[in-house]
Amino acid sequence: MEANQLSEAERSNQRRIKNRQSTEFNNEINNPCSKEHKMANECSVKHFEDRDKCKAYFANYRSCMEFWASEVVLFKLE
Structure with missing residues (x-):
């Protein structure tokens, strides 16, 4: 059960990083x-x-x- 929670936490972290990267790319400062x-x-x-x-x-x-x-x-x- 603890392994599932860890993998869910990892997946959540990956989603957060992907969303942040996508937002940064669409930001005018980072993408003129x-x-x-x-x-x-x-x-x-x-x-x-x-x-x-x-x-x-x-x-x-x-x-x-x-x-x-x-x-x-x-x-x-x-």
């Missing part, structure tokens, strides 16, 4: 492209059968991520 990410996800949900309608959102999110990735590289080089 969170707005673009949210818009692309909303479009995907709205047009799940025709993803071509969301190409502009995906391209915008991709450009944002590429821009910030290059900024991080430049920051690390300085």
